[in-house]
Amino acid sequence: MNAAVPVINRMFRLQWEEAQEAWVLLYPEGMVQLNASAAEILTRVDGQKTIEEIQRELLTKYPEAEGLEQDVNDFFAHAQTLNWIRYV
Amino acid sequence: MFETAKRRQPLWLLAELTYKCPLQCPYCSNPLDFASAGQELTTEQWIDVFRQARKMGAAQLGFSGGEPLVRQDLEILIAEARRLGYYTNLITSGIGLNAQRIAHFHDAGLDHIQVSFQASDEEVNQMLSGSAKAFAQKLKMAREVKAQGYPMVLNFVTHRHNIDQIDRIIELCVELEADYVELATCQYYGWAFENREALLPTRAQLERAERITNEYRERLAAQGHPIKLIFVTPDYYEERPKKCMNGWGELFLTVTPDGTALPCHSARMLPLTFPNVKDHSLSHIWNDSEGFNYFRGKGWMKEPCRSCDEQDDDLGGCRCQAYMLTGDMHNADPVCAKSEHHSLIVEARLAAEGDVSTAMTFRNERNSRVFFKG
Numbered sequence: 001m002n003a004a005v006p007v008i009n010r011m012f013r014l015q016w017e018e019a020q021e022a023w024v025l026l027y028p029e030g031m032v033q034l035n036a037s038a039a040e041i042l043t044r045v046d047g048q049k050t051i052e053e054i055q056r057e058l059l060t061k062y063p064e065a066e067g068l069e070q071d072v073n074d075f076f077a078h079a080q081t082l083n084w085i086r087y088v
Numbered sequence: 089m090f091e092t093a094k095r096r097q098p099l100w101l102l103a104e105l106t107y108k109c110p111l112q113c114p115y116c117s118n119p120l121d122f123a124s125a126g127q128e129l130t131t132e133q134w135i136d137v138f139r140q141a142r143k144m145g146a147a148q149l150g151f152s153g154g155e156p157l158v159r160q161d162l163e164i165l166i167a168e169a170r171r172l173g174y175y176t177n178l179i180t181s182g183i184g185l186n187a188q189r190i191a192h193f194h195d196a197g198l199d200h201i202q203v204s205f206q207a208s209d210e211e212v213n214q215m216l217s218g219s220a221k222a223f224a225q226k227l228k229m230a231r232e233v234k235a236q237g238y239p240m241v242l243n244f245v246t247h248r249h250n251i252d253q254i255d256r257i258i259e260l261c262v263e264l265e266a267d268y269v270e271l272a273t274c275q276y277y278g279w280a281f282e283n284r285e286a287l288l289p290t291r292a293q294l295e296r297a298e299r300i301t302n303e304y305r306e307r308l309a310a311q312g313h314p315i316k317l318i319f320v321t322p323d324y325y326e327e328r329p330k331k332c333m334n335g336w337g338e339l340f341l342t343v344t345p346d347g348t349a350l351p352c353h354s355a356r357m358l359p360l361t362f363p364n365v366k367d368h369s370l371s372h373i374w375n376d377s378e379g380f381n382y383f384r385g386k387g388w389m390k391e392p393c394r395s396c397d398e399q400d401d402d403l404g405g406c407r408c409q410a411y412m413l414t415g416d417m418h419n420a421d422p423v424c425a426k427s428e429h430h431s432l433i434v435e436a437r438l439a440a441e442g443d444v445s446t447a448m449t450f451r452n453e454r455n456s457r458v459f460f461k462g
Contacts, residue, residue, distance in 0.1 A: 011239040011267055013175060013199065019097055019145030026175035028200040028241050028268060031099065031147055083314055 007047035097145030098341035109155040114448040115280035123456035126346035140370040149174040157184035170197030182229035202241040242266040247274040247287040273322035329405025329421035336383035
């Protein structure tokens with residue numbers, strides 16, 4: 001159960017980049033290319049959904065994925081240390 | 089700051105909108121003969137450049153100069169760049185900014201503002217910028233940038249005259265709520281090369297500054313402070329050169345005020361022909377022009393780079409530095425201890441230990457005309 005509501009930090013902008021065929025996070029004078037799973041999670045971060053709701057959405061989309069909930073929790077912990085997200 | 093791209097794309101577009109600037113910093117990276125540059129690109133020409141570069145993969149756009157605020161069409165350029173999907177960065181001295189303009193840029197979609205400071209106090213700031221009111225204006229504008237919710241980077245070019253104030257510089261940045269702080273030790277190109285003797289810090293000064301920066305990093309991290317301190321060491325105290333621009337024509341594309349396209353903002357000094365966006369498409373410039381292809385790959389290398397097992401780490405270092413110091417742009421960057429010209433760097437370090445002249449040539453129109461007539 002995780003009722004926290006993440007939102008992308010104002011410093012960063014999430015954007016699909018056609019030239020790289022990838023989601024990226026843009027920030028002052030820099031850019032990080034996201035892998036597919038990071039993009040699946042971050043594109044669901046809207047300042048409304050809880051982490052639990054995001055996990056549920058992903059489980060519906062990928063019912064066979066093992067350890068998905070833990071992966072999502074780990075991702076958010078990591079994203080917070082990178083300052084990508086904060087909680088509302 | 090970029091992860092490696094799969095294909096060679098100009099991910100970073102630096103738009104040097106104008107060489108005009110109200111300050112006259114003696115370490116400016118603009119060319120010495122900037123006063124001889126041709127007419128500035130028009131609004132429409134800049135927008136066309138942005139559109140072409142975006143199609144080629146550019147994602148970051150820096151508005152720079154000179155002082156970009158001098159351009160009255162800046163708001164239009166920001167709005168168009170943002171509409172095209174760029175992350176837009178305004179790199180400014182803060183002179184010419186006011187709360188209303190910051191708000192207008194915000195409405196236009198500006199993502200981030202970087203304010204450059206010369207020092208942490210008025211006196212040194214004034215000596216370096218040649219402006220008495222600049223410091224107070226910068227403080228005011230930095231506060232306004234944060235008040236309006238922008239991410240803010242503060243940039244301090246450090247050198248002999250301000251590096252001993254590093255603790256006060258960092259404290260000022262914390263107080264101003266900077267998100268990132270670039271403590272960028274002066275790199276010796278353009279006007280800074282002209283003034284190198286008066287600017288190069290001693291090794292002891294540098295080591296002290298780095299130690300204090302690390303202490304602040306630990307202390308701030310322990311407090312959970314989100315500020316990031318980026319300390320850029322000067323390559324004059326290194327034994328291996330930097331991988332300049334992450335490779336020639338790999339990532340960066342600079343367009344100068346008159347439309348000349350460069351693989352880095354210093355490259356104009358080299359005896360190469362660089363194309364102009366008024367004459368060629370960006371795709372031709374990036375992919376096919378002689379200027380952008382000349383130092384791609386490693387085929388141009390001479391010894392000791394050609395047979396060096398570290399050649400992929402630094403690609404021979406900076407071409408401009410090799411040219412400025414040795415007269416041959418194909419040589420190894422003399423920062424490298426393997427270069428036969430490394431003694432030039434060692435001599436500069438030794439000179440910094442002695443009494444140095446504090447006389448500097450300030451970057452202004454009058455001094456610039458001397459360089460292009462001479």
